[in-house]
Amino acid sequence: MSRGRLRAVAVAAAVAGLAIAVLPEVALAHGLVGRQDLPIPRWLFAWGAAAVLVVSFVALAVLWPRPRLEDTSERPLARVPAALEVLCGALGVAAFAAVVYAGLAGTQSGAANLAPTVIYVLFWVGLPVLSALLGDVFAAFSPWRALARATAWVAGRAGAGVPAPMAYPAALGRWPAALGILAFAWVELVYSGRDDPSTLALLALAYAAIQLVGMSLYGINAWTRNADAFAVCFHLFSLLSPLHWGARTLFARPPLSGAPHLVVGAGTVALLCVMIGTTSFDGFSQGRLWSSQIVPDLLARFVDLGFSQQTALELTFTIGLLAAVGFVAGLYRLGVMGMRSVGGHGAVDLAGRFVHTLIPIALAYVVAHYFSLLAYQGQAVAFLVSDPLGDGSDLLGTASATIDYGVIGATSIWYVQVAALVIGHAAGLTLAHDRALVVYRRVRDATRSQYWMLAVMVAFTSLGLFLLSAAAQE
């Protein structure tokens, strides 16, 4: 077992080393799009805050005395043919190959190459939204999972005995996924080569390689459920969906009712804190508080220590990113400590039992911060697929399309942002109350414990509103 892990580490290190060796090209220090949302105006901030309070008090008032979402039943909707699964997997592999090829062979201008937009917009923002609406679609399209399954199928057919996978270490849990998301966020928000297509393509290859090694060591399902950062992340969002893709069958279920079934292991709390914390940092780092108060100070210190301007900037942003994750983790921890005072349960136990209530918050943050990116930069895919390499080709006849910024105005974006936060807040409260009824035998204890969760949710939602209003504001 330790030999297997060593092997995995060695492969990962080699791939990472390969990636680093190609990196030193200095890239632009700005985002892909060069556009930011306007901060939400004061009246909308006030309205959002009011909505949060009213929703919270209503939630307290209409408390239902028995769990509603914990034990729901699913209704089969349709059969899923095996061919569909094969088709989706093949599409996923083809898309992956196309993006990597575009990144490596195409123009190295981030905005004119297919790779950065597909990775940062369609993959990273589009899939969470799609998962929350349609269920865990990524499981079918995941290129590395499809490759691994195809390999296993071929090996099984050929009669070559596939060695039984090792047991996935319970202590490792979802920590690899938490680290994976943190690493991705670091590349997106901190790393100076974030928009560099060839770097992104190499990182994507490295990621796929690590997943293939992991799946071969620990089995496809165990690895995908725990350690494949993106699979785990999109799966979490899919738990909110009214659709559930079972084995060969599509089920319908009440929205949110998948979340209580989350299997919590080591690292799950960390993963959700990373997901919320990194999005928070993305918002915070656009604000003046960050860019004109904190950055210059930290930057000067690192430059004094002898780092180059660029390294100093990356170090500063790394600290900010980690601090944001730590802040979010601390906030959740505080709520859990408060709940513990109700009695009967330890902090670790409670942190795990309530962690699924953070999934809607995480989704709300994603929508609030990246909705406009999806709405605007998502359109770029129309012309990028026709000219994926940025060399002037026009494969589908859409290369001359442009981004229409008129599709949605700033005011509508504000409404979407605030609505996402308020709905996420209500969903989080609903899940928390439902779980409290299971954890605590007496309704009164459940209610008392929920004052703390209410405080946590209000804190997260207020933080979200603050980030939207402070995004790039003085």
Add this chain to the structure above:
Amino acid sequence: MASPPDDETRSLTGTQRALLVLAALGVLLVAFVVIRGGEDQPHRSASPAPATQAPATSEPAPVPTPDHEAQPEPESPPVERTIRVVGGQPSAGARTLTFVKGERVAFEVVSDVADEIHVHGYDLRKDVAPGATARYAFKATIEGRFEIELENAGTLIATLEVAPS
């Protein structure tokens, strides 16, 4: 399954719950109208760059309609709308140029380096030679914050902010 909870505390009927939710929605609606009406001014941030014209628009009463006609048309670009690039960097730092949708955006860039100036979002590009001036004048049609960059150097020289009218 949890053991049967002791229902000593609350026993709301379904109708009562529904009424509560409805009442809450009503409160929200009223709050929205009140707050919306109370501060109907489009958001203008007090950025370092002087806003086009920010007279204390003396509106008689909070009218919950957008004040299209209340906006006076700006006549000429103010003098401050010049971005000077010295040594490849904006001499006064990257300022924010604030406009309201529908207004005319006008500014100029004086640069001591050769580069391409790119106004993102509006996607306007102009080459500038050392010592030369690039003039921009266009209508603010897209809302949002947009980077104005020395494209090749990747240096942010100003931010264009267009607020909803």
